[in-house]
Amino acid sequence: MKRFLNxxxxxxxxxDTTSLLVFACCFFQEKKDIRLLASEIIINLVEKQNIDVNLFSDKLAYLITNKYGVLLRLIDGIIVLKDVSxxxxxxxxxxxxxxxKRIELSDKLPTNFKKLVENYLDVMAKTNQKPSAESLQFFEKxxxxxxxKPLIKQLLIS
Known part of the structure; x- marks a missing residue:
């Protein structure tokens, strides 16, 4: 994975779609050094505008939906983007x-899912953005x- 990331x-x-899926998998890896390197790279890719964030989020949603790995690892890996610029x-x-927009979950939410929503609310406020209709539909459930409940209430009135 390190060589791939390099x-x-x-x-x-x-x-391409396959390499982006492999890149997304790096954020779930048990080895912290791989996750840290992936975090550094996502910062660089965004800065250079060399990543399709919509396709990347699609791959992440696919991995979360299919319980690929520990959600907290992913959260810690992508939250490094917050407040860089x-x-x-x-x-x-x-x-x-x-x-x-794309995630499909059973009734039981993954551990640390609340942290993902909290960061979403925070970055939404910082960017002065509104949740998409599809995201609101997800949260409605x-x-x-x-x-x-308190987080979703904030989302629904935004």
Missing amino acids: VTNIPGFQF PLHNSALFLILDGIF YKENNSL
């Missing part, structure tokens, strides 16, 4: 919104969830 950081590297905040908003 290749993705070479100027001129172009992601306005461009990075916008990219993080698009990534998180894209995840909520969980508005009675005790741990998410």
Whole structure:
């Protein structure tokens, strides 16, 4: 994975759907050094505008839906984008919104899902963005969830 990540950081590297899926998998890896390297690379890719954040969020949603790995690892890996710059905040908003648009969960939410929603709300406020209609539709299903109720209430009135 380290070699793959190093290749993705070479100027001129172009992601295709498969390499973007592999890149998304790096954020769930058990080895912290791989996750940290992936975090550094996502910062660089956003800065250079060399990543399709919508397609990236699609891959992340796919992995979360299929319980690929520990959600907290992903959250910690992508939240590094927050407050780097306005461009990075916008990219993080698009990534998180894209995840909520496409994710399909059973009734039981993954551990630390609340942290994902909290970061979404935070970056939404920082970018002055509104949740997409698809994301709102997703949250509507969980508005009675005790741990998410206050967060979803904020989302629905935004």
